[in-house]
Amino acid sequence: MSAPTARNVPALLQTLREQGFTGTVRVSGTPGGTIHLRGGLVGAIETPGAPTATSALLTTGRVDDQAWLTACATEPDADRVGAHLVSAGLIGAAELEIVCTAAVFDGAFAMALGPAGSWETADREPTLLAPLGVEPRALTEEVTRRTALLGRAGATPGELARLRPEPAADRGPGEPGQDDPGIAAPGDRRPGARLSQRYRELLGQVNGRRTPRDLAFALGRGLYAVMLDLNRLESLGLIRWETRTTTADRPSTAPRVLPGSPATGPAPAGGPLPRRRPGAGSSARHRGEREERGGG
Known part of the structure; x- marks a missing residue:
């Protein structure tokens, strides 16, 4: 499915927000990723560059593997797995919102670290979602803020x-x-x-x-x-920090996909989330940051 004409991914997401688009945006490049939208809001981002909400929940043991598999078997549509976890008392609604929203912001940040690529839209792919979703403009503003904070002399x-x-x-x-x-x-x-x-x-x-x-x-x-x-x-x-950059003969050692995780979609076509400098203000940003310094 062809994507609407846009100068970059943030502009594309804003257009899709205005259209109330439900589906996915596959972005090519390194690390690349898949952006999941529901009604124009960003509900999840899956990229090899950063852990998803599913990874965060399972790796930390906040939700154990058996409970996760049971939830996935009960709700084959992964869009509803989060609601099942809450109704089963496995996690609080507020905590799930924090974890999922933080993963959205983090995925966008990870995608922005590489050069821009092409993109295409596709139908909805079920995945674990941030229940309230994130406004595309707030996402772009937060990515800009984070990259500015991490900037340092001699290294981006x-x-x-x-x-x-x-x-x-x-x-x-x-x-x-x-x-x-x-x-x-x-x-x-x-x-x-x-x-x-x-x-x-x-x-x-x-x-x-x-x-x-x-x-x-x-x-x-x-x-x-x-x-x-x-x-x-x-x-x-x-x-x-080492003074040399990573070479091709030293591959990344972390797993990209958690075993038994249906919320992890097919391998993304890859690509970064280009940055721009939008207007000020972001109410959704604060939801994403609540876990930023306290988690772990």
Whole structure:
């Protein structure tokens, strides 16, 4: 199915919003992805560049595998699986909304890290959805904000996403050190002496072989949140970013698809979500950010 004429994907999504489009947009490129719309609102984004809501729920154990399989068997249309999880008491409605909305913003951010490609629209593909959906304009504004926050001298967010952070020279991969909480003496005010559990878990996964994407999949956390935390760990002197870019002979190590997950659609044709600078204001952004710093 051909997509309406548009100068980029954000403009396309805005046009589809005005049309009340229900279906999918397949975007080509690297990492590429599939954008799921319901009534013109973005309900989910599936991309190899970032974990989906399904991945976040299962990897963290928030919903166990057997409960998920039961829900999928009960509701063959994946659009309704979320409602089943809530009605079965497996997750609260507000928490499901937060996880799914955060995954939408994170997927858009991950797609924006690569060069723009082509796109096409297609019929609806059932998937786990953010119940309220996200306005395309709010999504574009948030992607712009996130890429600006992660920008740094000498490296774009896209370049950082391809690097493999390494433990600092005085730390072995995943080994605890003097700066870990519970080891530091009472009253110790050194940087890193009171790391939160979120940072400790991330630090334990950093080994010089995993990209931020790999770390996000391993922990069931958003790519953007992981990259923010990696920058924080670097500022504390606990990790360092490698100075070379990822090469073709060092493939990503994280799984792209969770076994037994019908909410993961067919392999996307690939492509990024191009960025532009729209008007100000985004009420939906705050739903996506509620998990950004506290999860993990």
